[in-house]
Amino acid sequence: MALNPGGPLPASHDRRPIGVFDSGLGGLTAVREILRALPGESVVYFGDTARVPYGNKSRETVTRFALEIAHFLVRQNIKCLLVACATASSHALEALRRSFDIPVLGVIEPAVETAVRASPHGRIGVIGTLGTVGSGAYPAAIARRAPAAHVISRACPLFVPLIEEGWLDHPVTRGVAEEYLAELRGAALESLILGCTHYPLIAPLLGGLLGPGVTLVDSGAEAVRSLASLLAERGQTASGSPEHHFYISDEPRNFTRVAQAFLGRELPPVTVVDQTDLPWFERLPVRGTEAR
Structure with a gap:
C-alpha cells in the first residue's frame, strides 16, 4: 500500500522533509550531519523518549515501535x-x-563500508546496545565485505541511559567506558564502529581511551552520506530555507x-506527542514477524 505516493521531483522543488527517528536523543547525531551536509533539507525528528532504551527489548517489540513511529512520520x-x-x-529495517x-x-551498512575501508588488516571493533550486538548484524555485514576480518563486539x-541523562563528560561515564573498552584497548583495533547513534x-571520551590510531566510525553520519547520495540520484535534494520539527513521546528533563x-543551535519548540496517536497501531500484525 502506497502511504506516501509520488515520484521524484526536481531538485529544490521536493520540499518534503526527511523523517528521522531514534529511541531517544541519539539520532540527533544524524540530524547534526544532515544540517551540515544537506543544509536545504527540512527534518522531522521523533525521539521515543518514553520507551528508551530499545537495546534490551525483543525484536518483535522494537519492530512494533518502529512501525508505529514510521506511520506517525509518514503522516507528516x-x-x-x-x-x-x-x-x-x-x-525492523x-x-x-x-x-x-x-x-x-x-x-548499519554505511558504517560497515567505512570501517572496512579504514581497516586494511581487518581489525574492527563494534560497540552497541545489547539488542544490536546480540543480533550479530554488524559482524554479518562486515563478513560480507571482508570475510577475513577479525571483529570484536x-x-x-x-x-544510552548515561547519555540520556546528559552525563557526557562525567566521572561515572568515564569509569563505565573504561570497563567496557578494556578488552578492545588491547586488541590492536584499526577502527571502532559506534554501533548506536x-x-x-x-566520542571524545571514547577516542581518548582508545588513542589516535583507532578510527571511530559514526554510524549516523555515514548513513547521512548515503542519504545524500540517494536524494541526489532521485533528484530530490532540496534547497532554500528549511523548517525543522522535533517530536518526543515523553517529557524528558x-x-x-x-x-x-x-x-549548536536553538531548537524550535519540541512537541510531546500524545501517545494515543501511536498505540492504535499496536493492534495490527507486524509484517515479517508472524512466523517467528
Missing part, C-alpha cells in the same frame, strides 16, 4: 525515512521497507538542553 509527508537507531535498523513506498535507510548497555555524543548543546 516525509520523502524518505532514516532509521537513526542501530537496534531498530538491525531488527526490512519490515519498514515492506510497509512504506518511500526509501528507508538504516545505519562489545555490548555497552549503560551508555547515541555514542558519538561521547534533558532532551532540549542536550540537543541544543550538541546541535
Whole structure:
C-alpha cells in the first residue's frame, strides 16, 4: 500500500522533509550531519523518549515501535525515512521497507563500508546496545565485505541511559567506558564502529581511551552520506530555507538542553506527542514477524 505516493521531483522543488527517528536523543547525531551536509533539507525528528532504551527489548517489540513511529512520520509527508537507531535498523529495517513506498535507510551498512575501508588488516571493533550486538548484524555485514576480518563486539548497555541523562563528560561515564573498552584497548583495533547513534555524543571520551590510531566510525553520519547520495540520484535534494520539527513521546528533563548543546543551535519548540496517536497501531500484525 502506497502511504506516501509520488515520484521524484526536481531538485529544490521536493520540499518534503526527511523523517528521522531514534529511541531517544541519539539520532540527533544524524540530524547534526544532515544540517551540515544537506543544509536545504527540512527534518522531522521523533525521539521515543518514553520507551528508551530499545537495546534490551525483543525484536518483535522494537519492530512494533518502529512501525508505529514510521506511520506517525509518514503522516507528516516525509520523502524518505532514516532509521537513526542501530537496534531498530538491525531488527525492523526490512519490515519498514515492506510497509512504506518511500526509501528507508538504516545505519548499519554505511558504517560497515567505512570501517572496512579504514581497516586494511581487518581489525574492527563494534560497540552497541545489547539488542544490536546480540543480533550479530554488524559482524554479518562486515563478513560480507571482508570475510577475513577479525571483529570484536562489545555490548555497552549503560551508555544510552548515561547519555540520556546528559552525563557526557562525567566521572561515572568515564569509569563505565573504561570497563567496557578494556578488552578492545588491547586488541590492536584499526577502527571502532559506534554501533548506536547515541555514542558519538561521547566520542571524545571514547577516542581518548582508545588513542589516535583507532578510527571511530559514526554510524549516523555515514548513513547521512548515503542519504545524500540517494536524494541526489532521485533528484530530490532540496534547497532554500528549511523548517525543522522535533517530536518526543515523553517529557524528558534533558532532551532540549542536550540537543541544543550538541546541535549548536536553538531548537524550535519540541512537541510531546500524545501517545494515543501511536498505540492504535499496536493492534495490527507486524509484517515479517508472524512466523517467528
